[in-house]
Amino acid sequence: MVASDLLTQSVVNGLLLGGIYALAALGLSLVFGIMDIVNLAHGHMLMVGAYVAILVFTATGITPLVGMLLAMALMFGLGVLLQKVLLKHVVDEGLEQPIIVLFGLALVLQNLGRVILGGDARTADIGIPGNGFDIGIAFMSFPRTVTFVVAVLLIVATWAFLQYTKTGQAIRATAQNRTAAKYMGIDTDQIYVITLGIGTALAGAAGALLSMLFPIDPYVGWSYLLKTFAVVVLGGVGSVVGTLVGGLILGVSENLGALYLGGGYRNVVSLLIFLGVLLVKPEGLFGSSGGGE
Amino acid sequence: MSLLERAPGESLAEDRRVQALGVLVVLALAVVPFTTTDSLTGLILTGLVFVMLGVSWNLLAGYAGQISLGHAAFFGMGAFVSAWLTTPAAAGFPESIQLPILAAVVVGGVTAALISLVIGPIIFRLSGHYFAIGTLALAAVIELVMLDRRDLTGGATGYYVNGDLSIGEVVSHGDTMFFLTLIATVITVAATYVIVRGPAGLGMKAIHDDEDAASSLGVNPLKYKMYAFVVSSFFAGIAGALYGHYTLYINAQSTLAVTWTIDSLVIVILGGMGTFAGPFFGAALFLLLDNGLSAIVGGFSSAVEGILIILFIIFLPTGLYGLIKEYLVEETTDTDAATE
Secondary structure, eight states: OOOHHHHHHHHHHHHHHHHHHHHHHHHHHHHHHHHOOOOTTHHHHHHHHHHHHHHHHHHHOOOHHHHHHHHHHHHHHHHHHIIIIIGGGTTTSOSHHHHHHHHHHHHHHHHHHHHHHOSSOBOOOOOSOOOOEEOSSSEEOHHHHHHHHHHHHHHHHHHHHHHHSHHHHHHHHHHHOHHHHHHTTOOHHHHHHHHHHHHHHHHHHHHHHHTTTSOBOTTHHHHHHHHHHHHHHHHOTTOHHHHHHHHHHHHHHHHHHHHHHOGGGHHHHHHHHHHHHHHHOTTOSSSOOOOOO | OOSSOOOTTOOGGGSHHHHHHHHHHHHHHHTHHHHSOHHHHHHHHHHHHHHHHHHHHIIIIIISOOOOSOHHHHHHHHHHHHHHHHSGGGGTOOGGGOOOHHHHHHHHHHHHHHHHHHHHHHHTTSOHHHHHHHHHHHHHHHHHHHHHOHHHHOTTTOEEOOOOOOBTTTBOHHHHHHHHHHHHHHHHHHHHHHHHHSHHHHHHHHHHHOHHHHHHTTOOHHHHHHHHHHHHHHHHHHHHHHHHHHHTEEOHHHHTOTHHHHHHHHHHHHHOTTOSSHHHHHHHHHHHHHHHHHHHHGGGHHHHHHHHHHHHHHHOTTHHHHHHHHHHHHHHHHHHHHHO
8 A cells, every 4th residue: 555645745746747738738739629630749849848948958057947938939930830831731631631741740850859969868957946845745846836837827828818819819719610710800821820839839838847857858759749638638629727637637647657556657547548538538528529610 | 555544443453564563573572582682681571561561551541541650559569479479488478389480470460450350449439630649549558568568578678589490501581581571561462452442442442531421321431440450450460570570589669669650651651642552662762761861861861751751741642653653644645645
């Protein structure tokens, strides 16, 4: 039997990690909900974001929290470019082409990561002084708490953007009905560009946050893709609250799986939860079924 | 009549010139072990494995329209099951289950098919993107579990597989494996040809084009998806089993790696998805890329592969086959016009 303090500790750690998963998943969910594309390179974009933060930190000692902003800006640019140069040819053209374009991009990013930075895992440090604190049942480590708070803030900011800005409303209108949105004078092509930019920027942000907690190597892309997609499936496409709850569920169940079954099964647990939900309730625990039209 | 201008439904393989070309290629391949070096034989064997992977993935993805990202799992399980049978001691099985390589390879393929038979009805509840990611996740689960079961798989270090099919001094083990692989490739190609030209192929194409419409006309989508999935997994398993017994080494990290899925996909995209001859062209080009590219672009070869499949799928979705066909048809039309 596992000691109860160990149990509460891993639940708390799981919740804190789940916030970052939710942030990463929000980007994937946004793109899926609006463009009806699963960004197969999402995990690899997260990896690139993590590397940006790590490189900035190792070169200058600047905290990855600042590196995160750079990573977000860069990844926003990559997303915009990706849509304008490649995906605009294949979006709304059925399933095969977007999947394969993004699969190819994932290969490219992984390969560039390996060649430029080497295959070894790297990690950054939070780089700012601070102490964790005890909440009685568990210890809140400083980097885990800070990254969780930042992740939740970014999720709230994205939600507010979608809810209250004109662009955000246009994005939501496009998600509901692309044709109608177009008739209402919304430049849906531009909406796609912005959506993909935001989606990839969020992946970059999540990667930068994760770089403070876990070592990152060029091969983590697939695993984070599956994790973030699991969160999307848990939460339902297009539901911000669902995504947050899904992230927390995944974070906790992963940690519990590692605790009870051993570290090797950490990822197996999350994948099985994912497959299970996908099969039993494909529309997710919260949202309605997604898709542009 | 031009080589490729034919009535729809009429098959290219009924053209005697194409048949003769096919026989010629197989004969040329059959003398490879005697006329080339061991390393070249190995290279061409790898090319045949690529053909089997490409043809089998193309059946599922190109014809039935189910983009599976879990092909590596069937390749790898075929390899592992056959290795357990030829080398039971390494995985802690009793010696009594030991089988000769040929039988083990067949059992490897059958096991891969059985796995797909069990998984199929569940995983086909998913469609589109969900199916793609679901199969990717499934393959990841299998890889992680196998990696963790060190007793069965040797974990990350893997183990050496027993096998010696050398005949006298002339024919080495690798040469025999080459012939087996060549025969298996011919069977894979012939079987796939029969399937896609037959009623099952029509059913697969129908659900690919419009599942709802096909379904309303009495075509059972699950039946044809399962058909494609099981056959595809069987041949992927055979390919894995043969490759494992050629290299005589097996390792959960590389044998079940997502790389095999990537390779299958790249081969089919380069050759032309949903075209019968596509995977042959794709496998040939991929073999060149895989071996020649690293000399030119250093470590960037898989980035170049990624860029190529992006460009192909956007600008040349019919692949090399489409390009060649266009060229040939144009060529012959011109000569026809000139003779008239």
